[in-house]
Amino acid sequence: MDKIAVVILNWNGVKLLEQFLPSVIQFSEGATIYVADNDSKDNSVEFVQQNFPTIKIVKNTGNHGFAKGYNDALQHIDAEIYALVNSDIEVTENWLKPILETFENEKQTAIIQPKILDFKNKEYFEYAGAAGGFIDKYGFPFCRGRIFETLEKDNGQYNDNSELFWASGACFFIRKNVYHELGGFDESFFAHQEEIDLCWRALNEGHIIKYNYQSLVYHVGGATLQQGNPKKTYLNFRNSLLMLVKNLPKRGLFWVIFFRMVLDGIAGMRFLTQGKIGHTFAILKAHFSFYCVSLKYLGKRKEFQIQQYYMVKSIVFLYYIRKMTLFKEIFNSIQNIKN
Known part of the structure; x- marks a missing residue:
């Protein structure tokens, strides 16, 4: 070997x-x-x-x-x-x-x-x-x-x-x-x-x-699918939802996925205002695909899931609302909360 x-x-x-x-x-x-x-x-x-x-x-x-x-x-x-x-x-x-x-x-x-x-x-x-x-x-x-x-x-x-x-x-x-x-x-x-x-x-x-x-x-990055490709958007949004269904802790699973889908909807609207209609449709397609297989993916869940899987509650909020664009800023904010 x-x-x-x-x-x-x-x-x-x-x-x-x-x-x-x-x-x-x-x-x-x-x-x-x-x-x-x-x-x-x-x-x-x-x-x-x-x-x-x-x-x-x-x-x-x-x-x-x-x-x-x-x-x-x-x-x-x-x-x-x-x-x-x-x-x-x-x-x-x-x-x-x-x-x-x-x-x-x-x-x-x-x-x-x-x-x-x-x-x-x-x-x-x-x-x-x-x-x-x-x-x-x-x-x-x-x-x-x-x-x-x-x-x-x-x-x-x-x-x-x-x-x-x-x-x-x-x-x-x-x-x-x-x-x-x-x-x-x-x-x-x-x-x-x-x-x-x-x-x-x-x-x-x-x-x-x-x-x-x-x-x-x-x-190099993006050599297969460019960053702005709607197919890449579809795969990322669909697969994120599938991943959550498989791995989230049981407690709060429904509400986390529900809120994630709301955030996806906001992302779709943002793409629409930017004239990126293909990406909006890619998110809709991702959600429809998720609906079709979500019950199957519930069956893939294992008995144990780690409870503290995330570093921050919402990176979307910190980046787009609080304008924290560097990892150091995110990390320091976490340390300040702990202290």
Whole structure:
């Protein structure tokens, strides 16, 4: 069994593979590198085979998205640690060493995220993960270094190795045994929020999720679905609701979901006033889809859910009403309340 497998999910991404595979090969000494291909119709597989013969190929039978794509591929990969890496990630020298050391020294740590900076603006954190994630009471995600559309400059303010609520799927390290014990990603999510759902389930089982700043990668972001794509809006809003149904503590479950749906409605109206009608319809579609499967998802709930899953009650209120745009401001407000 390999110590660590670096697994890159690909779908019609030959240009990304050409650009970013060299850094993975150069700086991943000791790891076995795989490209898990979601039945690409370009020449991705042939390109890898011809230009990077040391990389192993796992061929999936269709484009099953991020969740099922990884679930299918990882059935064929035997390693103690899975490093799930987006095809638009540039890694840096010694990026694996601090991750492996943490897993070796901290047996309860099951999932780790590195520092993720913006490939296009390398002094700033990147949207999808930054320095590690949290959620508010109503399931809205935010990160150290990124709250909604505000990205912070990396001034070393998150140079610590701290516990998280969720780690970014853009570069996601997980122990093989934990991944399979949890049943992998929820395949009905297709893409977006599936890593938060998996992390929540891991926390419910008593595992620890960490951020390690000593491991650094750069992420392009939006290479598959651009940030302003209505399909991305649909998946994010639908999957957030599904995630809440599965993982919220029983007490207050109905009211949290109800209020979240009200907030979604406000978001839909805001999109409408901005002329983004496609996004408004995407939220409506997300809610309709949620209604159709919500009873099924109640059946996916486990017996135990952690009670204190959120850092703040409403990140929407703090960001849009109180104008707190930096994580430090949010954190300081929490500390002031505690004191």
